[in-house]
Amino acid sequence: MSADPLSQVFSALADPTRRDIVARLAVGDATVNELAEPYDVTLQAVSKHLKVLEGAGVVTRSREGQRRPAHLDAEVFDLMTKWIERYRQQAEERYRRLDALLEAMPDEPAPKDETTGERK
Amino acid sequence: MSADPLSQVFSALADPTRRDIVARLAVGDATVNELAEPYDVTLQAVSKHLKVLEGAGVVTRSREGQRRPAHLDAEVFDLMTKWIERYRQQAEERYRRLDALLEAMPDEPAPKDETTGERK
């Protein structure tokens, strides 16, 4: 257990039911019963999903009488967006470079374009 | 098989090795052998990872002699960022509203703040 935070968040949101729960919680805090209502799974299953989201830091829970409302804690999302944006931009940048390169030499004998290449 | 695209992308990136591969591919295209080199897993394992990324639309592959270079296709990332940003902003918006509400009534008997509430 206890994988790196990024893996946990990605993994937590890889489930449609869990993403759905996040969508609901974005509107407002809710209890397990309220969250389970739209689905035809047991309460325990939803409780498990909630625990996964909690473990990933997506959700926090409080105590309020016998209810334990779940609250969306959207800060961890930044972790993901930062990772994603980094490589998306890097890939796009590379694409632009290659594009410019191809445009700059329209008649060269095409040196195979091995960016990482370096085969021995 | 064939889960929704969003689940597939999230799931694909939930593995650290796979994220690592994406990071490498952001620098430039690479073959299975090149990608497998830094890890002490078998070639087949990396080939599987690549297939997962391909299935998620994160990576495309071409044929070039006997090599099959993998290329990062960062467009699907937009799908994720859109989803994430949506609920992050929604949650932050809700937070601001609640904050303003609490500030506006500093002595009310606190009507329990049930945003979804509505229990029958």
Add this chain to the structure above:
DNA sequence: ACTTTATTCAACCAAGTGGTTGACAAGCAG
């Protein structure tokens, strides 16, 4: 034609996951 290099397919295995049912703790309401 034979060999080497690059990659995949197939079968298998241990561990993880999403779901279930059943028992149990913790609060309120009589």
Add this chain to the structure above:
DNA sequence: CTGCTTGTCAACCACTTGGTTGAATAAAGT
């Protein structure tokens, strides 16, 4: 105290997953 509501814990099951080994395919190189 007794019961009802809300929620969790524990054990179990089918299926997926990341990994392995071994055989197979594909394109060169000799």
